[in-house]
Amino acid sequence: MASTEGESQPYRDVFDASPDPIFVHDPDSGEVTGANAAAADLLGVDPEQIAGMHVGDFSPPEYSTAAANDLIRTAHETGESHVEWKVEGPDGDPRWTDVELRGTTIDGEPRVVAYARDVTEYRAAEQRYRTERNLLDRLLDVSPVGIVIHGADGTIQRTNERAESMLGVDRAELVGAESVPVQFDLRTVDGDPLSEDRAPVERVLETGSTVTDTELRFTRGDGEKVVASVSATPMFGDGGSIERVVVSLADVTTRRERERRRKERNEQLRTMVDNLPVVVFTLDPDGVFTHSAGRGLATLGLEAGELEGVSVFDAYAGYPDVIDAVTAALDGEEVRTTQALDGLTFETWYQPVHDDAGDLKNVVGVARDITELTRRQARVERLNDATQELLFAESREEIGDAVTRIARDVTGRPLAAMWAYDEEAHELNLVGTTIENAEFEPPDDVDVAPVEPGHDEMSIFEDGEVTYIRDYRELSAPSNPDAPLRSVLCLPLDEYGMLMIGAESVEQYGETERHLLEILSSTTTAALDRAERAHELREYRDELERSNESLQQFAYVASHDLQEPLRMVSSYVDLLDSEYGDDLDDEASEYMAFAVDGARRMQEMIDGLLAYSRVQTDAREFEETDATAVLDETITALQFHIADADAEVTAADLPPVEADSNQLGQVFQNLVKNAVTYADDGETPPRIEIDAERGEEMVTFSVSDNGPGIPESAREDVFEVFTRAGTHDAEGTGIGLPVCERIVHRHGGEIWVESPPGEGATFRFTVPAVTEQENYV
Amino acid sequence: MSENPNGEPIEILLAEDNPGDVKLTEKALEKGNVLNNLHVVTDGVEALQFLRRENEYDDKPRPDLLLLDLNMPRKGGREVLDDVKSDPELRRIPVVVLTSSEAEEDIVASYDLHANAYLTKPVNFDGFIDTINRIEDFWLTVVKRPPK
Numbered sequence: 001m002a003s004t005e006g007e008s009q010p011y012r013d014v015f016d017a018s019p020d021p022i023f024v025h026d027p028d029s030g031e032v033t034g035a036n037a038a039a040a041d042l043l044g045v046d047p048e049q050i051a052g053m054h055v056g057d058f059s060p061p062e063y064s065t066a067a068a069n070d071l072i073r074t075a076h077e078t079g080e081s082h083v084e085w086k087v088e089g090p091d092g093d094p095r096w097t098d099v100e101l102r103g104t105t106i107d108g109e110p111r112v113v114a115y116a117r118d119v120t121e122y123r124a125a126e127q128r129y130r131t132e133r134n135l136l137d138r139l140l141d142v143s144p145v146g147i148v149i150h151g152a153d154g155t156i157q158r159t160n161e162r163a164e165s166m167l168g169v170d171r172a173e174l175v176g177a178e179s180v181p182v183q184f185d186l187r188t189v190d191g192d193p194l195s196e197d198r199a200p201v202e203r204v205l206e207t208g209s210t211v212t213d214t215e216l217r218f219t220r221g222d223g224e225k226v227v228a229s230v231s232a233t234p235m236f237g238d239g240g241s242i243e244r245v246v247v248s249l250a251d252v253t254t255r256r257e258r259e260r261r262r263k264e265r266n267e268q269l270r271t272m273v274d275n276l277p278v279v280v281f282t283l284d285p286d287g288v289f290t291h292s293a294g295r296g297l298a299t300l301g302l303e304a305g306e307l308e309g310v311s312v313f314d315a316y317a318g319y320p321d322v323i324d325a326v327t328a329a330l331d332g333e334e335v336r337t338t339q340a341l342d343g344l345t346f347e348t349w350y351q352p353v354h355d356d357a358g359d360l361k362n363v364v365g366v367a368r369d370i371t372e373l374t375r376r377q378a379r380v381e382r383l384n385d386a387t388q389e390l391l392f393a394e395s396r397e398e399i400g401d402a403v404t405r406i407a408r409d410v411t412g413r414p415l416a417a418m419w420a421y422d423e424e425a426h427e428l429n430l431v432g433t434t435i436e437n438a439e440f441e442p443p444d445d446v447d448v449a450p451v452e453p454g455h456d457e458m459s460i461f462e463d464g465e466v467t468y469i470r471d472y473r474e475l476s477a478p479s480n481p482d483a484p485l486r487s488v489l490c491l492p493l494d495e496y497g498m499l500m501i502g503a504e505s506v507e508q509y510g511e512t513e514r515h516l517l518e519i520l521s522s523t524t525t526a527a528l529d530r531a532e533r534a535h536e537l538r539e540y541r542d543e544l545e546r547s548n549e550s551l552q553q554f555a556y557v558a559s560h561d562l563q564e565p566l567r568m569v570s571s572y573v574d575l576l577d578s579e580y581g582d583d584l585d586d587e588a589s590e591y592m593a594f595a596v597d598g599a600r601r602m603q604e605m606i607d608g609l610l611a612y613s614r615v616q617t618d619a620r621e622f623e624e625t626d627a628t629a630v631l632d633e634t635i636t637a638l639q640f641h642i643a644d645a646d647a648e649v650t651a652a653d654l655p656p657v658e659a660d661s662n663q664l665g666q667v668f669q670n671l672v673k674n675a676v677t678y679a680d681d682g683e684t685p686p687r688i689e690i691d692a693e694r695g696e697e698m699v700t701f702s703v704s705d706n707g708p709g710i711p712e713s714a715r716e717d718v719f720e721v722f723t724r725a726g727t728h729d730a731e732g733t734g735i736g737l738p739v740c741e742r743i744v745h746r747h748g749g750e751i752w753v754e755s756p757p758g759e760g761a762t763f764r765f766t767v768p769a770v771t772e773q774e775n776y777v
Numbered sequence: 778m779s780e781n782p783n784g785e786p787i788e789i790l791l792a793e794d795n796p797g798d799v800k801l802t803e804k805a806l807e808k809g810n811v812l813n814n815l816h817v818v819t820d821g822v823e824a825l826q827f828l829r830r831e832n833e834y835d836d837k838p839r840p841d842l843l844l845l846d847l848n849m850p851r852k853g854g855r856e857v858l859d860d861v862k863s864d865p866e867l868r869r870i871p872v873v874v875l876t877s878s879e880a881e882e883d884i885v886a887s888y889d890l891h892a893n894a895y896l897t898k899p900v901n902f903d904g905f906i907d908t909i910n911r912i913e914d915f916w917l918t919v920v921k922r923p924p925k
Contacts, residue, residue, distance in 0.1 A: 564876050568797045568898050576802065576901030603900055608877075618881070 022053075022713050023114040027076035027103065030055040030069035042097070042118065044090025060086040063544065075101035076112045085116065096120045119244025146228070146249035152176060152242050166228065166251055168220030184218035189227055189256065191217065200232035204245045208234055215252060227256040274304060279346075279367040285360045287312045287326055291333060299344060299369050325350055329363045344371040376512070379410050383516060386410070390527040396420050396496075399531060400432020403524045407501050408434045410516050415485060415502035418524070419451060421461065421495060427452045428461060428479075428497055444508050448480060455479040459492045461498045466518060471506050489514065491521035496528040548616075555613035559606045566606065570599040612721065615663065615742040622747070624770050625661040627654035627701070631690060634668040638676070647676045647686035652691045657699050658768040663743040668738035671703040679707030679760065698766040705762075709755040718753060740765070787813040787917050790840035792824040792857060793875075801902065802844065805909035811917045812827075816840065821852025823894045825860055828867050840870060842916050847876040847883060855886060862891040869923040871916055875908075 015022060021039035023032055032053045043058055055072055056065030063071070075081040081101045090093040104111055140147055146163030148156055156177050164171045167184065186194040197203070200211040211232040214253040220226050229250040237243035244420060270293075273280050279296040281289055289307040307315060316322040329335045329350035336349050338494040348367040355361045372461075386406035393399040404416035415435055417430035428451035451457040456475045460467045472478055472485035487507045491499040499521050509517075554610045573595050584592065631651055635642070642649055649672065657664070672688060679686035687706045692699050710718060719741045723736065740763075744751040749766035791805070793799050799817050806815055815827050816837065818824045824845070827834045843861065847854035854874065861867045872892040876883065887895050896912070899905050916922075 560878065560880075564795070565899070567877060567898060568795075570900055571801055571902045571905055572797070575801070578902065 020118070021097070021116040023116070024106070025055055025072045025112045025114060025131050027073050027110050027112045028648060030065075030072050030458070030498065033109075034621065039116070042089070042095060042116065043087060058087050072112050072114075074102070076110055077104035079103045084119075089120075092119070096123045144250075146251070148174070148247040148249065150245040150247065152205070152244065154201055154205060154245075157244065163249060166220070166226060166249055167218075168224065170223045184220070187215050187217045189215045201245050201247060204232045204234050205242060208242060210234065215256070226251060226255045227255075248649065277369070279365075281307065281365045281367075282361040283312060283330070283365065285330060285362065287330060289315075290362060296367060296369055300342060305636050315739045317540050322348075322416065326363070329365070330360065332360060337368070345370055345374045346370065347580060379516060382406065382409050383519060386520065387523050390523050391530065393527055394531055394534065396431050396528065396531060398431075398525050399524060402432070403499060403520065403527075404432045404434040407499065408516065410520065411501060413501050413503055415500075415504070417500045417502070418493075419457070419461075419500070420497040420528075422450075425450075431497070451479040457490065457500075461492050464492045464494070466491050466514070466521075468509060470500070489517060491517055493521055493528060495526045496525060496532070499524060505768065552613055552616055555609050556617065559610040559613065561600075562606050566599060566602050570603070573599065580679050605735070608739070611666075612735055612739050615739060615746060618662075619746065620660045620662060622660055622768070625659045625664060626655050627657050627659075627664065627692065627699070627767075630661055630665045631668050634665050634672060638669065638673055640672060642676055645676050645680040647680065647688060649676075649688040649690070651690040652692065654690075655694045655699050656770045658770055659747055660743075663746070664767065667740045667743050667765065668703075674736055675703055675705035675707065675761070675763075679705040681708070694769060695766075695769070697769055699769045700764055700766050702762050702764045704760060706760040709757065709759065709761045710753055712755075715753050715755065719751070787811055787842070788814050788816065788838045788840045789842050789844060790816045790824065790827055791844045792817045792818050792819065792821065792849060793844070793846040795846070798846070798898065801905050802909060804902075805906045806913070808906055809910050809913045811913045813913075813917070814838070817819065820849045821854065821857040823851075824849075824857050825852070828870070830862065841922055842912075843870055843872045844875050844912070845872055847874060847878060847887070855890060858887065858890045858892055871920070871922070873912055873916065875912075 016036050018036055019038055021042040022036045023039050024034035025031065026033050032050055032055065035047070035050040037047055040050050043276050044048070045053075045615045054065070055068040056063075056285045059065065059068035071081070071083065079102070083098045083099050083101065084097045087095050087097060096119050098119045099117075100115045102113045102115065104113055140160035141162075142157070143160055143162055146166040147158075147160045148163050149158040149280075151157045156174050159167075159171050159174050161171075164174065167174065186199055188194060190522050194216065197206070200214060200216075203211050211230070213229060216230050218227060229252045230247060232247045233243055234242045235244040235246060249352065266761055273293045274295070276294045277296055278294045279292065279300070280294045282291040288309065288311045291305075292302070292307040293304045297306070312326050313323060316326075319341065321337065321421045322341075325335045325337045325339070325348065329352050332354070334349075334351055336347070338345060338347050340346075345369045348365060348371045351364045353361045353364055353573050383406070386402070389406070390399060393402050400418040400420065403418050407413065407416040416433065418428055418432040420431040421428055430448045430450075433448075451461070454468075454477055456477050457479050467490045469475065469488040469490065472483065472488050483502075484504055485502045486505050487509070488500050489509045490503040491501070493499060499517070501517060573592060577596075581589070581592075626653070631654060635649055635651070668690070672690070676686050679688070684706065689704045690701070691704075692701045719737050721738045741751050744765045744767070747767050749768070751763065751765035753761055753763050755761040786914060789801065791802055793802070796906075806813055816827065818827050824843075825838055826832055828840070828843070830837055830839075845854045845857060849857075854876070855862055858872055858874070861870065861872060868891070872891075873894045873896060874887045874892045875896050875898060877898045878884075884895050894916075896908055
């Protein structure tokens with residue numbers, strides 16, 4: 001029993017027996033004037049020792065002695081105060097006390113009674129609770145799932161951060177909120193409004209069972225639509241009634257969106273595939289159709305999916321091409337083939353698809369109907385060939401035959417006709433026709449009337465425009481009213497005529513067909529144009545040949561037939577001379593001499609003409625010719641002539657040429673003989689030089705003399721028949737140079753004369769050189 | 778003028794339509810040195826009749842030499858040549874083509890038809906005499922003629 005000063009015994013007993021520590025302090029000094037046993041226990045001191053202790057002796061570290069004193073003093077002055085007081089217990093552990101200080105007077109002395117309650121256990125429990133509570137809060141907040149806790153009345157009690165951000169509303173606004181469905185416009189994923197009693201929390205409250213993974217769409221606080229997977233779980237209190245409902249929200253907006261897009265894409269893909277102008281299909285490893293789609297199915301008379309479940313080996317047993325391709329594809333080969341199916345042409349592509357293990361998963365196939373494409377290609381190719389054919393045709397008739405045949409092949413029309421315009425008769429005549437009609441006789445046996453002025457066809461021809469006649473029978477003035485024609489497309493061919501493509505019934509002509517026919521008609525026009533020009537050229541050439549031939553004939557016959565009477569004249573003048581010469585006087589003898597000379601000159605001219613005409617008639621083929629040898633022979637032949645004139649002839653080495661050696665010799669002979677003759681003035685001996693210059697294709701020969709030369713005015717004329725150069729009356733027929741010119745021209749060369757004043761004359765001519773290439777041959 | 782070895786005159790048939798040439802031939806033969814009888818016909822038909830002694834020619838002798846012009850009316854020299862050379866009775870008679878043509882084709886054609894010689898008529902009288910004399914010399918004296 002702790003001793004106190006001046007207390008009455010009953011209170012003393014209560015004081016001592018109190019389980020709570022009680023200290024009595026002197027407010028002025030802070031000294032402990034009395035304490036009970038519990039107080040001694042709290043501090044872990046002997047009860048006898050406690051009186052006389054100072055409050056500062058057991059104050060917590062945060063209180064200084066002065067501060068502890070102040071606390072006591074203040075409590076006395078205010079009458080009452082309350083503090084938490086941590087003290088060091090007997091085992092050194094901290095003890096928490098809740099202390100009530102009360103100012104009072106005991107035995108006339110001011111005193112403060114400190115009534116302490118040990119709250120150490122309570123504080124520890126509270127601390128534990130706080131920690132757990134914090135952990136829960138943190139757990140809630142780090143949760144990737146939004147959590148909303150509702151009370152039994154449905155109002156929101158707690159939420160976490162995730163829920164806050166998902167709902168787009170501050171937590172403060174959420175707590176205590178009611179009617180979540182209304183606030184967030186809850187709807188099903190399909191967008192149907194959700195009635196209040198169908199909301200998860202309400203259902204849990206109503207049924208008491210958990211609602212799991214219900215996908216709901218709601219509108220966030222900021223207006224954005226969110227889809228969440230919602231679960232709601234009831235939490236029961238001790239009494240078995242629902243105290244709370246925990247709602248978890250998982251944002252599946254992205255997933256849903258992705259799913260929605262995938263679905264949409266699939267839908268689009270399907271729509272696309274269904275509308276592709278192809279057949280798309282898949283086959284399982286056994287060759288059974290697992291899928292078939294595409295608009296192309298219709299061309300095969302099939303519906304989408306109709307083939308599914310059918311084995312390709314059954315469905316296409318009659319098409320070995322298909323079976324082969326499928327077999328190869330099932331063996332893992334990518335196959336691309338062109339196949340005929342039901343009269344159509346398909347280009348089909350088989351692509352084997354393997355799984356990760358490398359096993360065949362299926363075969364994906366795409367088949368494209370290329371029938372029309374192939375047909376068009378064939379038409380265009382036909383038209384192409386036709387162009388070639390047309391361009392080689394030589395006459396209107398050939399062109400007519402060809403073009404009508406082509407028109408039929410390209411268009412498939414039974415009737416095609418080409419009419420040619422006859423300018424003189426002013427009418428169109430049938431020159432080519434193709435008729436595939438058994439009832440209509442071929443045109444050879446039928447008199448197809450020409451198109452004349454006044455006929456409808458003539459107007460179209462004159463108009464020059466492509467014209468479609470819907471029904472030939474309805475024309476007011478057709479040229480052949482009985483023709484089995486209905487619709488006709490008329491394509492005028494410029495001034496040459498008209499192409500007509502007919503049908504036996506009233507039909508339309510498509511764009512493509514017209515287009516092809518227009519190409520054909522312009523090709524035909526070009527062919528006709530070319531044929532006409534070729535015809536004119538041929539006629540001109542024939543005419544030229546004829547005229548050349550008759551000239552040739554004339555020259556030959558003239559010289560030949562002139563020979564006979566001339567021979568008579570000269571022979572009988574000779575005979576007269578030999579038999580009666582002695583009886584003639586001088587004058588008569590002179591007359592006779594003139595006659596003889598005239599006959600001789602005439603004879604020379606005739607020989608010259610003959611030589612001139614023989615350039616063509618006695619022509620030989622060109623061959624490699626040794627010009628030096630030819631010239632040597634010529635000089636030998638002229639040796640007496642050269643010797644008579646006391647002439648000097650020098651020749652360089654001459655290159656070989658491609659020539660008629662005979663004629664080359666004739667040219668040399670004429671030129672050398674002329675040179676010797678004209679350069680011989682009886683005083684200076686003639687000097688003749690023969691040289692050659694080798695060009696790339698031609699050799700230019702030159703024959704120069706030291707004679708008087710040829711005046712410029714006469715240089716052109718020397719090559720004319722029967723013209724003689726020089727001023728004096730030299731011998732010669734005047735045919736030598738024209739013969740030379742004719743020969744040189746025949747060799748594709750040129751001949752000319754150069755005669756600078758006082759330097760004599762130089763004749764030059766060109767003859768084809770022997771090219772190296774020809775040497776190798 | 779010399780005699781033939783057997784003293785008989787040589788029979789010559791001249792087929793020629795040009796009287797000028799006929800005269801010249803006569804003159805030339807006159808100046809020659811072979812005794813001869815010159816018979817003249819002016820076309821091919823007559824020439825063959827003469828050779829075959831037909832119609833008015835039945836008393837005519839078989840010629841020792843035929844001088845044949847190529848250009849004649851009715852029947853040309855080539856045809857006469859062809860007929861003569863394909864006739865076993867006549868083909869031994871030497872035929873000398875005497876013409877104004879220098880055309881190669883005439884020459885070739887004549888030899889193809891087995892002409893024995895081809896000569897062009899010279900353009901003056903001296904040349905003509907020379908030619909006829911050479912024919913006489915060669916065919917009537919140098920050459921051994923077939924028996925008649």
